[in-house]
Amino acid sequence: MKRENALLRLSTGIAEAESETDVCSAVVAGLYDAALGYDFVAVLLVDQATGDRVLVASEGWKDAPPGLRIRPGQGLSELPLLDGRIHYTPRVTEETRYLPTRNEGSEADVPILANRELVGVLVVESNRPDAFDEDDLKILTAAANQAGIAIGRARLLRAERARADEQEALRATMADLAGRLDLGTLLKAVLERAVRLLGVSHGELAIYDAETEELEIVANHNIGRKDTTGTRMKLGEGAMGHAARTHEPLLIPDYREWSGRSAQYAAVDFHAVMVAPLLIGGHLVGAIAFMDKDPARQFGPEDLRLLNLFAPQAAIAIENARLFTAAQHQRQYFQELVDNNPVAIVTLNEHHDVVSCNPSFEKLYGYTQAEVVGRNLDDLITTEASRAEAVRYTKQALEQRPVEVISQRRHKDGTLVDVEVLGVPVIVNGKRVGLMALYHDITALLKARREAEEASRAKSQFLASVSHELRTPLNAIIGYSELLGEEVEELGVAQLGDDLGRIHASGRLLLSLINDILDLSKVEAGKMEIHCETFPLAPLVKEAAATVGPLVEKNANRLVVEGAAAAGTMHADRTKLMQMLLNLLSNACKFTRQGTITFSVSRDGADGDGRVVFRVRDTGIGMTEEQMGKLFQAFSQAEASTASRYGGTGLGLAITKRFSRLMDGDVVVESTPGTGSTFTLTLPAVVRDSAPAGALGGD
């Protein structure tokens, strides 16, 4: 009767159990009953992967190691697995297979079949030999049958649930992965799904960095105390590195004993580990690893099947997210460049409406981005005066011709801003989508330039005024010395004549110096006017030759004039041309002694746009390259000492150069030291009139 009650309790317990473990515990608890009198009851289930028997539940053995494994070939409990029958051993000590736990006793080993498959063994022991009778064996067989049915049912249930979970997990994962493009979140989600799908306690996900050939752990689940995120492993290092290198999944029954473990995982004490590479068409993007804290959890074909379903999809999702993230980083990079750019940048669509602007634009024009987006740019920042021009530029830039101008635009408060504008079309995939305009604020720059120009003009103006004021007293000095020169004889003081001559000559030199300075400063102040007239060249040449006559004779030189008769007429500023020619001729006279100065004029090119070429060649002292380099600079005779030896202001050539440029011509020199120099002045036969404003007038 007591036995019947015990069996009833056993059946009830088994019926209520849902999982395999619960079933095993219920069987053990039901049989380990005082009424039955057994000393040890246990259920061992077969690990399909290894064939080991794993202790799932037991009673009567205090400190029984959970998850104890018995290898094939050991123990009496293997016998039912070999032939599918119940085995009763009346005296355990007589059996060689017996793993000694007690000195004497008896043991019954009953096979557990689930769905006609041997899944485990019910082991019942007594401390007494011959303790089991027929009745006991019937009871145990019935219990094992019930357990088998319950385990079969639990397994079906689990498989059913797993399949449902798997479907749900895959569906959820894919939906999720498609929606999530943020790499960090996605990687975590992928790993969580995989961990749930496989029903494991731990997982790690790494992505592959092709540049460094390293895997980097980017997500983990439940990994001990230390966060492994950021850990990097070389290809081939550890389980992940191994799978990544071979492109094959890897199952490791006991990681602690695996020879390939990474030093970085030396402290980890997982048993079974499953690793798979994440591949897209043979191209490695990462690796995923699973572990379980339960020593009984081994990975088998079912796990691999799930992994093969999952891994390719995860790989694609990761790669998509990675590409998206890279694109986003790129975008962010350029956005940073725009946002922190000191140049005001605005982008427009094809209708000239503002699409975006940067903080510098907001600062330059006083509008916030919100105020300008969607509005016509030219309506906002142009003035009455610049609107038509701005619209034209906008159109031009949209038509793919870049615009680069200096202009004025209007700030929100109405003030004007000087800007350098660059407008360029924005072309994406060959299609014009709008334009970008850059505004460089040059208000301060222009102000500085205006001030500098103003200062330079003021300086030139000052120089001009001073020179001008100096001339009045100088005229008196020259005039009175001449007057006195005429009077000395009459006054009977002829001996003063030489001294008066010196005063007079110095006065004239000072005057020519002042006149030259005045000319130069006028050119530099932009106030030198060109007044053109049409005149025949022959008389001009004759006049110049005549004027320079006394100077020619002074150094016993000979002047040869060539080409004047055939030179025709030209249209130019005759006064300035004469001044230039006299400068060149007097120069030649000064630096030549007992030599020949050849003054020639000729025409070059067609009559309409031809040029007139004046050439002054001497057989004087000549110049070196270095001397020629600074010849046309103001106050620069080839050598400082030259001025005192040869006289002159040193300004003549500088003036000649500037005058020639004013008339769209030029003067150049060729020279050989000791042999002579040739100055060539070339001017257009018809010089354009120019009239700079505000010429200095009066005396």
Add this chain to the structure above:
Amino acid sequence: MARILLVEDNEMNRDMLSRRLQRKGFEIEMAVDGKSGVEMGRAGKYDLILMDMSLPEIDGWEATRQLRAAAETADVPIIALTAHAMAGDREKALEAGCNDYDTKPIELDRLLGKMAALLGNEGADS
């Protein structure tokens, strides 16, 4: 002996030029500004007028125009005297009605040449 009117506001220039011309035998009278230059010119029956261009009251160009406009001085030769050889001064002076033009500082021989050309046989008696 030719009668010359010298219109010049600068005292030293006036003194210097008048003395040099007197030494050459001219009879010189002087005006110190444009306004008195015009008045003296119209009243004085001169053979030639030397006209500084930069003058107080009215300038040389305006004074020349007024002299040209007046019947009694319409034909009196006028030589403009300007400071620096400014291109354009010459045309400006000729436009205003001057017969010729010379620059300061005066080169006496050059000026005398120009005066002689305008005075014809009535030149200086030297």
